[in-house]
Amino acid sequence: MSRPATPSQAVILVGGEGTRLRPVTSRVPKPVAPVVERPFVAYILDDLARHGVARAVFSSGYLAAAIEAEIGDGAAYGVAVDYVVEDEPLGTAGAIANCAPKLDDGPFFVFNGDVLSDVDLGAFAAVHGEKGGMATIFLTAVADPRRYGLVQLRDDGSVADFLEKPGEWEGTALVNAGVYVLEPEILDLIPRGRLFSIERGVFPKLARAGSLYGYVDHGYWRDIGTPESYLQAHFDILERVVRTAVGDDMGDSYVYVSPSATLGTAARIVPPCYVADGAAIASGARVGPLAVVGAGAVVGEGASVVESVLQAAVRVEPHADVSRSILVRESRVGAGAQIHAAVLGEACDVGAGNQLAAGIWLAPGTVLADGCVGFREQFDARES
Numbered sequence: 001m002s003r004p005a006t007p008s009q010a011v012i013l014v015g016g017e018g019t020r021l022r023p024v025t026s027r028v029p030k031p032v033a034p035v036v037e038r039p040f041v042a043y044i045l046d047d048l049a050r051h052g053v054a055r056a057v058f059s060s061g062y063l064a065a066a067i068e069a070e071i072g073d074g075a076a077y078g079v080a081v082d083y084v085v086e087d088e089p090l091g092t093a094g095a096i097a098n099c100a101p102k103l104d105d106g107p108f109f110v111f112n113g114d115v116l117s118d119v120d121l122g123a124f125a126a127v128h129g130e131k132g133g134m135a136t137i138f139l140t141a142v143a144d145p146r147r148y149g150l151v152q153l154r155d156d157g158s159v160a161d162f163l164e165k166p167g168e169w170e171g172t173a174l175v176n177a178g179v180y181v182l183e184p185e186i187l188d189l190i191p192r193g194r195l196f197s198i199e200r201g202v203f204p205k206l207a208r209a210g211s212l213y214g215y216v217d218h219g220y221w222r223d224i225g226t227p228e229s230y231l232q233a234h235f236d237i238l239e240r241v242v243r244t245a246v247g248d249d250m251g252d253s254y255v256y257v258s259p260s261a262t263l264g265t266a267a268r269i270v271p272p273c274y275v276a277d278g279a280a281i282a283s284g285a286r287v288g289p290l291a292v293v294g295a296g297a298v299v300g301e302g303a304s305v306v307e308s309v310l311q312a313a314v315r316v317e318p319h320a321d322v323s324r325s326i327l328v329r330e331s332r333v334g335a336g337a338q339i340h341a342a343v344l345g346e347a348c349d350v351g352a353g354n355q356l357a358a359g360i361w362l363a364p365g366t367v368l369a370d371g372c373v374g375f376r377e378q379f380d381a382r383e384s
């Protein structure tokens, strides 16, 4: 069967609530949560533009207006972007079907809006054309497949079994990487206007009919849907483990400091490190390795920010210590506070001297008075 090379259109699923990524996603939908100072989905749009995919339909619901406000008509990314908004979540298949009126006849890509990868869309589409199935799924190998769609392949590349979120599984397996090439006939298999999942309602059925194929790629792949993974995506971009425009701009120095940022005397910028527009790093502060300092953020004298993300307008006051943490926009960390492996929601205010650690997270707007939370590494209630 001969089919056109690479589809010129894509549906991007951006309607989920991103609950596992709270409080990063409490006020901002996951697809436009900033990742190294860009709305996440910009990285997907870059990939589409690079592969000549000219049009994208965003299927949104949760905080839809915020997505449109951020991405607009897509001109800044070289892809013409259109929007379809659900009143109620329709699930992944319902959401795709809802976009049908905006799609041209012919195959199209579908992207989960939280996937960062290097996949070669041209090679992927070519395999879809060769196999001639109704759908081809990009597959990646992960060590723990339990929170993904588990896929078992036959020797000819067809999918023998698709099992969404298997409760139990030991060892590495191929999983659904959240990018598909679909033939338009698939839309006929999806009931309109009600909750329907492509992973549970469509793929298992296509697999049984022998019309579902897998495209295995062992390049970079990550779902940014948890705080650990969101943080790691920043590190991977800064270390240029995944190829992005941001990493290309940083080049071999692995450092970007905006010309409008200010650095105090003896401020230390340790690569890899990204310092955005208007940020200020005071004298004797240390930033990096693996740090992002967002637009207009301030790092006070003698403070330290290591393996962490400070979003826009965050303030880290003198001699505070921030490591392996995410500070959502406009949050403040008072003088001498220690923040380790924590996530601060938007506009949190952590007073001086507090110690937060061990995976704690604060909802947006939480206020902690000076010196009211501490942390003992060795505390063990069993000892008398």
Ligand code: GDD
Pocket (backbone or CB within 6 Å): 013, 014, 015, 016, 017, 059, 060, 061, 086, 089, 090, 091, 092, 095, 111, 112, 113, 114, 115, 147, 148, 149, 150, 164, 165, 175, 176, 177, 178, 199, 223, 225
């Ligand atoms: N429009 C719309 N409507 N979008 C939705 C809806 C909905 O009802 N539900 C989810 N989405 C979007 C989310 O915004 C996200 O971009 C994408 O669909 C996938 O949803 P997630 O909530 O991130 O799913 P997941 O990560 O648990 O699992 C999915 O992705 C894995 C790969 O990352 C599944 O496709 C798995 O099979 C897959 O392995």
Ligand code: MG
Pocket (backbone or CB within 6 Å): 112, 114, 223, 224, 225
């Ligand atoms: Mg996901």
